[in-house]
Amino acid sequence: AQTVTQSQPEMSVQEAETVTLSCTYDTSENNYYLFWYKQPPSRQMILVIRQEAYKQQNATENRFSVNFQKAAKSFSLKISDSQLGDTAMYFCAFPPQGGSEKLVFGKGTKLTVNP
């Protein structure tokens, strides 16, 4: 079964510091996409970053970057120069099988950025 595991239910970081959120997944597919979504208190789901499994280069979007280890099936999110607006739930997600349009979400990590 394809699953997504986020082992950190809650994390906190000081403003301007760096934090890494972990995500592991299980799949038998070779080509797939991985996503990190953010859900702030407004509850609007926002795409943070996307990684294509066939690309060895880690994706980067401004202060957000990933450490993608395909063999280890690990997909961590690094947030640099944390800002108060980064306070949110963060969900890791991926399509459970090739050709499926669905996304499987992890249980989420609640990140709090402290001033």
Place this chain on the structure above:
Amino acid sequence: GAVVSQHPSRVICKSGTSVKIECRSLDFQATTMFWYRQFPKQSLMLMATSNEGSKATYEQGVEKDKFLINHASLTLSTLTVTSAHPEDSSFYICSARGGGANYEQYFGPGTRLTVT
């Protein structure tokens, strides 16, 4: 671009009544739309996948006769909660895909349903 709206944002209804939630893709054609349910402090639970012009595919354990989904056009999907009960109270979120191979979903802002 890629904006998805949901209406209403909040709704309160009485037990036994039905309530309809609309999900619209505003600036793209959504080949596929998804409906999720989210309990407090939990992750998103996929309820069903709908494609325009065809019947929705429900996830295991989701009552299709209770949660009616209609995807009448490439920009509109509706979720109707029939004969609502207090246990149906939850946060319902829709998302949409515009095609392409990257599987990215664009999410609506969600609907808070309270059944009294």
